[in-house]
Amino acid sequence: MSAKTPSILYIEDSLASRNLMQIMIRDVMRFEQFAMLEDTANLTEHIEALGLPFDLILLDLDIQPIDGYQACQLLKASPQWKDTRIIALTASAFVAEMRKMQEAGFDGALSKPISYIDFPQKILSILNGERIWEIE
Amino acid sequence: MPRFKNIRLAVKLVFLVLLVLGVLLLATVILLNRNTNRLTEEIGSEQASQEVNLIENRLAEVERQLLVDINFFASSVPFFQAVGRRDAEDVTELVERTNASLGLDDIDVVDGDGNRLYDLHVEKDLEAENTILASGLSSITSTTLIVEQDGGSIEISMVAVAPVVSVTGNVLGAVQISRRLDNAFLDDLVFNRQVVHLGLIYQDQILARTLESYRTNDASQKVLYKGIAYDPASVLQAANSNQSIVQADLIDNDSSVPNAVAYIPVLTTANTSPVVIMLLLELQEIHSFQNSTLLNTVIVFAILTFIALVVIYFTLYQIIVRPIGNLTAIAQGMTGGQYARRAPADGQDEVGQLAKAFNEMAGAIEQREISLQGAREQAENANRIKSQFLANMSHELRTPLNAILNFTAFVADGVMGPVNQEQSDALSQSISSGKHLLSLINDILDLTKIEAGLMDLFIQPVDMNEVLGSIVSVGKGLVKDKPVDLIHDIQPNLPTTYGDKRRLRQVFLNVVSNAVKFTVKGNVTINARFEDGNFLIIVKDTGVGIPKEDHNLVFESFKQAKHDLPETTGTGLGMPISRYFVESHNGKIWFESVVGQGTTFNVILPLLSEAEANQIAQALGAKS
Numbered sequence: 001m002s003a004k005t006p007s008i009l010y011i012e013d014s015l016a017s018r019n020l021m022q023i024m025i026r027d028v029m030r031f032e033q034f035a036m037l038e039d040t041a042n043l044t045e046h047i048e049a050l051g052l053p054f055d056l057i058l059l060d061l062d063i064q065p066i067d068g069y070q071a072c073q074l075l076k077a078s079p080q081w082k083d084t085r086i087i088a089l090t091a092s093a094f095v096a097e098m099r100k101m102q103e104a105g106f107d108g109a110l111s112k113p114i115s116y117i118d119f120p121q122k123i124l125s126i127l128n129g130e131r132i133w134e135i136e
Numbered sequence: 137m138p139r140f141k142n143i144r145l146a147v148k149l150v151f152l153v154l155l156v157l158g159v160l161l162l163a164t165v166i167l168l169n170r171n172t173n174r175l176t177e178e179i180g181s182e183q184a185s186q187e188v189n190l191i192e193n194r195l196a197e198v199e200r201q202l203l204v205d206i207n208f209f210a211s212s213v214p215f216f217q218a219v220g221r222r223d224a225e226d227v228t229e230l231v232e233r234t235n236a237s238l239g240l241d242d243i244d245v246v247d248g249d250g251n252r253l254y255d256l257h258v259e260k261d262l263e264a265e266n267t268i269l270a271s272g273l274s275s276i277t278s279t280t281l282i283v284e285q286d287g288g289s290i291e292i293s294m295v296a297v298a299p300v301v302s303v304t305g306n307v308l309g310a311v312q313i314s315r316r317l318d319n320a321f322l323d324d325l326v327f328n329r330q331v332v333h334l335g336l337i338y339q340d341q342i343l344a345r346t347l348e349s350y351r352t353n354d355a356s357q358k359v360l361y362k363g364i365a366y367d368p369a370s371v372l373q374a375a376n377s378n379q380s381i382v383q384a385d386l387i388d389n390d391s392s393v394p395n396a397v398a399y400i401p402v403l404t405t406a407n408t409s410p411v412v413i414m415l416l417l418e419l420q421e422i423h424s425f426q427n428s429t430l431l432n433t434v435i436v437f438a439i440l441t442f443i444a445l446v447v448i449y450f451t452l453y454q455i456i457v458r459p460i461g462n463l464t465a466i467a468q469g470m471t472g473g474q475y476a477r478r479a480p481a482d483g484q485d486e487v488g489q490l491a492k493a494f495n496e497m498a499g500a501i502e503q504r505e506i507s508l509q510g511a512r513e514q515a516e517n518a519n520r521i522k523s524q525f526l527a528n529m530s531h532e533l534r535t536p537l538n539a540i541l542n543f544t545a546f547v548a549d550g551v552m553g554p555v556n557q558e559q560s561d562a563l564s565q566s567i568s569s570g571k572h573l574l575s576l577i578n579d580i581l582d583l584t585k586i587e588a589g590l591m592d593l594f595i596q597p598v599d600m601n602e603v604l605g606s607i608v609s610v611g612k613g614l615v616k617d618k619p620v621d622l623i624h625d626i627q628p629n630l631p632t633t634y635g636d637k638r639r640l641r642q643v644f645l646n647v648v649s650n651a652v653k654f655t656v657k658g659n660v661t662i663n664a665r666f667e668d669g670n671f672l673i674i675v676k677d678t679g680v681g682i683p684k685e686d687h688n689l690v691f692e693s694f695k696q697a698k699h700d701l702p703e704t705t706g707t708g709l710g711m712p713i714s715r716y717f718v719e720s721h722n723g724k725i726w727f728e729s730v731v732g733q734g735t736t737f738n739v740i741l742p743l744l745s746e747a748e749a750n751q752i753a754q755a756l757g758a759k760s
Binding site: 097115135 | 523526527530531533534535536537538539541542543545546549551552574590592593594636638
């Protein structure tokens with residue numbers, strides 16, 4: 001995972017959040033292979049259309065038309081994406097939801113708001129195989 | 137044997153009815169028995185009196201017949217001529233011809249001088265006979281009893297004597313005839329009637345009986361029939377008074393058949409007889425009637441009792457047992473959550489009223505249950521709404537902060553292009569305020585969750601060294617710009633416990649950041665060790681301290697003790713939240729403080745196994 005530049009997909013409906021993540025990953029972390037989707041319609045087709053072998057998908061839970069849990073289940077069920085790490089990005093404050101995420105197949109969770117200071121480090125850790133379950 | 141109160145009601149009722157009817161039956165039988173006994177006695181003595189009359193009449197008739205017979209002899213012309221002639225031959229012929237039809241037991245004829253002209257058989261007691269014949273010669277016609285004793289055997293005869301008189305009135309001689317009072321004589325008296333038994337008693341002996349099977353040579357046999365012996369006193373009384381005696385009391389024989397007893401003196405015109413006939417009247421029919429009456433009564437009573445029992449049982453079952461059973465079933469149903477069922481309550485009696493009252497109670501309970509259910513649903517609804525609101529708040533408040541904080545940070549850091557020092561400082565203050573707002577939001581969310589009972593724990597293994605290590609490094613960052621030293625003494629290799637790692641970290645961070653916040657100069661010491669199954673974490677500072685009067689406010693929400701430090705801002709929620717998390721991990725948090733000298737916070741946390749921690753988390757979840 002070290003030599004190759006990792007590719008990251010961010011699925012989020014809020015424009016501000018998408019812009020923020022773009023700066024964070026492209027400008028701060030300098031990862032060029034970064035793509036975004038603003039909804040979960042025809043998800044697998046849309047991801048395939050992006051033409052990247054994503055190592056990591058950051059998935060907002062509060063998204064349409066299918067929510068983050070269902071989207072994760074859908075991706076984990078497809079042979080193409082079942083090994084891709086899927087991390088939930090959530091502003092939720094309930095432990096019960098973390099259990100729901102684990103059941104849906106998420107590989108970890110990062111809480112919103114993200115911190116400019118340590119977010120890059122967390123992404124790198126996750127790419128290195130560390131499991132992070134964060135909920136504020 | 138089960139205790140009485142444990143027996144089924146129906147059985148109890150049956151038992152009671154049986155008891156009452158049993159007592160009634162017993163009373164009835166006793167009364168009936170007494171009355172029938174009295175009736176038997178009355179009928180018995182009545183019948184016995186009739187029998188006595190009969191016997192008396194028969195005796196009188198025998199006596200009369202003797203006189204008729206003797207007159208027949210005495211007044212016969214050929215006879216007194218033959219006697220007058222002293223012609224024994226003629227006398228014998230005449231007597232024997234006549235006696236062929238009369239069948240007398242003895243006949244004696246003497247002439248005027250007392251010499252025998254005829255003797256049917258030689259008497260055992262010639263003396264007594266001669267005395268009687270002598271009285272006949274004295275022109276006296278009479279009857280009497282004579283007792284002839286020969287060795288052990290005694291014979292008693294009824295004797296009539298008369299003078300043999302010529303037409304001119306001269307006494308030519310005397311004739312005597314006699315009838316022996318023997319077994320056959322008694323048999324004649326009773327005419328073969330099976331229930332009447334006679335015995336001829338003379339001088340403490342029964343000389344003759346009607347009962348063949350009892351006839352014996354043993355004269356001392358006093359029993360007449362089936363264990364009933366004669367009563368010597370009554371015999372004597374009857375003999376002396378010359379009156380028949382019917383005993384008032386019945387005597388039961390060996391077969392429990394009552395017998396009426398009477399004593400009849402055998403009367404003659406001559407003298408008071410020492411001979412008494414005992415009469416036994418077996419009241420077999422009355423006895424059978426009495427027994428069958430009793431038996432019938434008992435049978436009828438038993439049948440009636442059974443019918444009464446059945447009727448009473450089914451009636452009571454219908455009016456008491458079944459309604460109570462219904463009430464029990466419905467009450468059990470209510471315990472099980474079925475509130476809609478009602479007992480049938482169609483009567484105005486106590487059971488009907490009970491059922492009505494029960495139904496009213498059930499209605500009240502059902503109503504209460506419905507309103508409780510409604511209240512519960514409302515409460516659950518409210519909780520769900522609260523929970524949803526919290527989730528939304530969390531999301532809605534923090535999502536914008538995400539953009540605010542990070543865009544500001546990018547700008548301040550020059551990611552978006554160069555910024556000067558003044559701009560950078562302003563942006564830093566913006567970030568710091570944003571972070572404060574975020575922590576405020578987080579604290580309010582936590583507290584709201586705690587108060588709404590919605591707080592949940594995420595149980596995972598907790599490496600205490602790792603948690604405390606991160607606290608130390610954060611603490612070092614916090615004291616960086618102050619004349620405060622952070623001293624730490626953390627026991628290495630603390631055991632791994634189970635709990636909500638993030639929440640425990642939050643507790644220690646809160647305590648340490650408070651210590652740093654309220655310490656202007658000096659030091660903050662973090663001390664951690666494991667002792668007796670507990671983690672003991674002590675955070676000691678040399679800060680402003682907490683005034684005594686404010687000690688009880690420390691763990692209250694939105695309260696921050698008064699102090700003179702201008703730049704310490706806080707929500708005042710950290711300590712109540714910390715205490716909640718410590719206590720929810722079965723731990724304790726407390727402090728000691730002296731104003732001007734500093735404060736020491738102590739946290740004790742028990743080492744928890746995974747199971748214990750999960751149990752705590754589940755108990756917490758169950759509360760919400």
